[in-house]
Amino acid sequence: MYQKNGDRYFVVDGHVHFWDGSPANQRNKYGEGFIGCFYDYHRNLSPEEYVWPREKFERYAEDDLMSDLFDRGHVDVAIFLPTYLTDFYVNGFNTTEQDGAVAERHPGKFIVNGSWDPRDGEDGLRALEALAKRWNLKGAKLYTAEWKGNSKGWKLSDPWSYRYLEKCQELGITNIHVHKGPTIWPLNRDAFDVADVDDAATMFPDLNFIVEHCGLPRLEDFCWIAAQEPNVYGGLAVVMPFIHSRPRYFAQVMGELLYWLGEDRLLFASDYALWHPKWLIERFVDFQLPQDMQEEYGALTPDMKSKILGLNAARLYGLEVPEGTAAAEEERLQPT
Numbered sequence: 001m002y003q004k005n006g007d008r009y010f011v012v013d014g015h016v017h018f019w020d021g022s023p024a025n026q027r028n029k030y031g032e033g034f035i036g037c038f039y040d041y042h043r044n045l046s047p048e049e050y051v052w053p054r055e056k057f058e059r060y061a062e063d064d065l066m067s068d069l070f071d072r073g074h075v076d077v078a079i080f081l082p083t084y085l086t087d088f089y090v091n092g093f094n095t096t097e098q099d100g101a102v103a104e105r106h107p108g109k110f111i112v113n114g115s116w117d118p119r120d121g122e123d124g125l126r127a128l129e130a131l132a133k134r135w136n137l138k139g140a141k142l143y144t145a146e147w148k149g150n151s152k153g154w155k156l157s158d159p160w161s162y163r164y165l166e167k168c169q170e171l172g173i174t175n176i177h178v179h180k181g182p183t184i185w186p187l188n189r190d191a192f193d194v195a196d197v198d199d200a201a202t203m204f205p206d207l208n209f210i211v212e213h214c215g216l217p218r219l220e221d222f223c224w225i226a227a228q229e230p231n232v233y234g235g236l237a238v239v240m241p242f243i244h245s246r247p248r249y250f251a252q253v254m255g256e257l258l259y260w261l262g263e264d265r266l267l268f269a270s271d272y273a274l275w276h277p278k279w280l281i282e283r284f285v286d287f288q289l290p291q292d293m294q295e296e297y298g299a300l301t302p303d304m305k306s307k308i309l310g311l312n313a314a315r316l317y318g319l320e321v322p323e324g325t326a327a328a329e330e331e332r333l334q335p336t
């Protein structure tokens with residue numbers, strides 16, 4: 001657990017990758033462009049000392065992953081979110097099987113999530129069943145802007161999506177992570193629009209919808225949807241790095257999220273290897289909203305940070321939390 005000023009934080013990184021974006025795996029110019037766009041996000045929003053050379057960013061070693069997350073990075077448990085992109089990459093960008101192989105070599109460190117695509121129809125439903133059984137899935141990552149042949153995306157509210165969400169419910173895949181956020185070349189921003197989460201969340205109240213990247217740049221849409229849907233959560237990947245480059249913007253986004261969703265529905269995430277969890281966690285634990293903003297939004301307490309950094313994700317995934325975290329202490333001290 002990460003410790004600072006006498007507070008202890010159990011850290012769950014809610015969104016990590018082990019990808020292969022190297023030229024050998026690129027199928028076409030889109031594969032080359034996609035990882036190039038990722039690299040620009042990495043380069044522009046990381047502190048200088050954390051910027052990797054492009055070759056390393058395209059394909060990093062398992063040793064880097066393990067030491068960056070767990071040795072240097074303060075992470076206790078990390079959640080793999082696969083991104084297939086098989087139209088762009090020969091073996092996929094990072095599949096469930098590739099993630100699962102790493103997870104099996106390091107027991108207790110990772111949660112392996114699956115994925116599905118409603119355009120795969122009946123065959124895909126059967127494949128999802130097999131995947132769920134093989135990896136004991138509790139969650140899935142969805143990528144609504146993914147290209148498939150002539151199609152440039154799909155919606156959560158499509159009839160076939162509902163067949164898949166019903167299947168998730170049946171299989172106990174209760175955590176639906178859906179990328180609703182920044183576009184990445186050559187994908188379309190509008191295919192990542194957050195609006196379709198609204199109906200899906202209403203129709204499937206037993207599923208948790210973790211909206212990765214909080215709908216950015218449509219933060220307001222996301223907040224107004226989440227305020228109405230108690231099973232909608234905000235995944236903080238891509239929000240977090242602004243703590244370095246745009247601290248006031250970060251404070252404003254966090255203030256809005258805390259106002260509309262509250263401290264129990266936000267999940268820390270690095271999106272490794274886009275950003276390194278070490279500096280994100282250290283900066284976040286030290287972070288406070290500027291004084292003038294606190295008057296409107298209130299302050300960030302160690303208790304809130306503790307929930308956001310790990311306790312909320314632990315609750316969704318049924319992880320055991322060691323004793324003595326900041327929020328657990330606070331609860332212990334409060335008379336019941």
Ligand SMILES: [Zn+2]
Nearest residue numbers: 015017237271
């Ligand atoms: Zn990601």
